[in-house]
Amino acid sequence: MSNYQEQLQQLTDFENHYQYDAQYLKDMLTLAYSSYEKFAGFQPMASHRDLLPLEAFWVAKVAGMQTEDCGGCLELTIKMAKEQGVSSDILNAALKGGQALPEALQVVYQYARQVAGQGQVDQEVMDAISESFSKGQLLEFGVIIAATKVFPTVKRAVGMKEACALISVDAA
Structure with missing residues (x-):
């Protein structure tokens, strides 16, 4: 499976798990791949919790x-x-x-x-x-x-x- 296919599958799995429409992310992956790579690099920031209760x-x-x-x-x-x-x-x-x-x-x-x-x-x-x-x-x-x-x-x-x-x- 290619990296693209793996990433697409991860997005589909995410959609299914959370019942969330991630089509905009799939579009970014397909149509603006370098933007998607940068966006994917941002993801850990969005869920980072170290010091806070x-x-x-x-x-x-x-x-x-x-x-x-x-x-x-x-x-x-x-x-x-x-x-x-x-x-x-x-x-x-x-x-x-x-x-x-x-x-x-x-x-x-x-x-x-x-x-x-x-x-x-x-x-x-x-x-x-x-x-x-x-x-x-x-x-x-x-x-x-x-x-x-x-x-x-x-x-x-x-x-x-x-x-x-x-x-x-x-x-x-």
């Missing part, structure tokens, strides 16, 4: 993804979080705006939304997040929040406009 990591990813996407990429994020063991209660609370999250995760949610929104992080939120997380952890938040922008941006670049839909943790 599991729930904080996934709440930040959900919050970041909510600013960029309300369809397939967000649903995929929820499925991956569940697969990693994040509770449905935490994920539902994040999907509903974060108010029902435990206090420490509310701060993570607010922080991630503000960072992803490209505005200034409120000083009160910055102070609270800095009290709970090290500078290294804040940098890791930055990496994962930045990564949430890439997938929806690539999809929008080729005209993929999914209708906004309510995401259900139970359905994910």
